[in-house]
Amino acid sequence: MSNDTDTGLDLGRRLRALRLAHGLSQRALAKQAGVTNATISLIEAGRMNPSVGALKRVLDGVPVSLSDFFAFEPKAERQVFFAAEELTEIGKGRISYRQVGGNLFGRRLQILHERYSAGADTGRAPLSHDGEEGGIVISGRLEVTVGDERKLLGPGDAYAFDSAIPHRFRAVGPHDCIVVSACTPPSF
Template sequence: MISDAEQVLFFVCLSHCISWIEFDTVSIFRTTSTPVTAMSVDIGNRLRHVRLMHNLSQRELAKRAGVTNSTISLIESNASNPSVGALKRILDGIPIGLAEFFSFEPERPRKAFYAAEELVEIGKGPISYRQIGDNLFGRSLQILKECYQPGADTGKVLLVHEGEEGGIVLSGRLEVTVDDERRILGPGDAYYFESRRPHRFRCVGPVPCEVISACTPPTF
């Protein structure tokens, strides 16, 4: 028979052990520099899918996690293998735990047609990005219908990410900067460049600007 005192002592010790295990686990996640490549086949697509599920842009997630926008872009394009600690820091910005991140397996989309009202809004404020499909897991292409309100700007800090992108202006006037080159595009004009080249978009003129764009892989 175990006495009442022994039972109390047992539960106190058990409580301390659980606390130590939780602390030690968090410490490991925070300090380890082991890449997570072996832990998952496709970290990039999984991170992109989770980010879009929470309606976050790469820039917003980078800001929350305290990393650069290019860091998120490189991971999502599988051009960089983050350590467990780095991945946990990024996931904390969503927020989602490591266990949940690795446990779910999104289904690959099979839908072929989308009504106008089914396009998914992933933009914010004066810039609208309406994406074809809410699940790009396993996909190689991202297609957007963009709308910039007069004066809308992607920001003074130029965008840089992996992949290639192109677009055609449908209406309005769009100022596009790529490296040191700047052009004002009107209806029917187009752009196409490697996304790793610093770039920026700005609506000029008194009316909104609409663009159909594509990016491969989906790293925007």
């Protein structure tokens, strides 16, 4: 790996840890900073090394100064077991994403307990990011679209795919949908 890539990954991991420490999803930070969700995703994945001006704009969405950002030293979480009430809510609105662990700095896996209110979806614009993800529907019905493929899943059904392929999720029917999912690397 080159130094530029190492610097980008360090910057991305630092931004992700800071964002999560402030309880913001990528989408919420993007909205507050006035940038696209893809910008936040690319920075956190180490695929975009922003200019100082662009980074300052993103950090204004937290808000935190450049000096505080570079002084921020996230520590890897060492907790092994998590009670239900210890899961960290990182979603907003009609979709709840309860994450196992509050600080994923230094971790390579993200695990979520997801609750989609009846009719809720991840938005018209498909999601796309580096990594892989998979999940199992616990209850309710979930329509999963990955690229040109679409499938309605029910309890016990599962999905797994390359997260770089554009994808979206939608709860179908009159009941909430519960999903347990995992993503590597953490990208939400």
